[in-house]
Amino acid sequence: MDGQAIETVNVAAFVSAFDGPWKRISRQLPGHVHTQLLRRANGLLFFLVQDTWESERDRANAENNAEVYSFRHSLRTLVNCQQSLGIFRFRDQWEQDLNSDQTYRHPSELRNWQMD
Numbered sequence: 001m002d003g004q005a006i007e008t009v010n011v012a013a014f015v016s017a018f019d020g021p022w023k024r025i026s027r028q029l030p031g032h033v034h035t036q037l038l039r040r041a042n043g044l045l046f047f048l049v050q051d052t053w054e055s056e057r058d059r060a061n062a063e064n065n066a067e068v069y070s071f072r073h074s075l076r077t078l079v080n081c082q083q084s085l086g087i088f089r090f091r092d093q094w095e096q097d098l099n100s101d102q103t104y105r106h107p108s109e110l111r112n113w114q115m116d
Contacts, residue, residue: 028067
């Protein structure tokens with residue numbers, strides 16, 4: 001999960017990057033389930049990018065993918081700063097053995113779950 005601060009002039013380009021190139025790239029990545037782009041509610045130009053993967057191995061493999069690297073590198077011209085917030089797991093996963101290779105739940109299965 002990454003937090004990104006964006007200048008006003010770059011918002012459309014940033015959002016378009018996730019609607020176009022990232023959709024194309026992520027569809028080809030084994031284990032990629034979903035990307036969610038959230039914007040801070042108070043109007044500040046801060047975005048949160050949340051990628052959901054079937055496994056930690058799939059996420060790690062994507063980090064080494066040349067197209068993913070190129071895409072992330074292209075975002076550097078659009079963002080003021082980027083901060084990784086780390087890797088998060090659903091509760092049922094972190095309660096299990098951390099070394100197991102369990103799959104993530106798809107966001108559509110989490111109908112009652114909400115972010116504040």
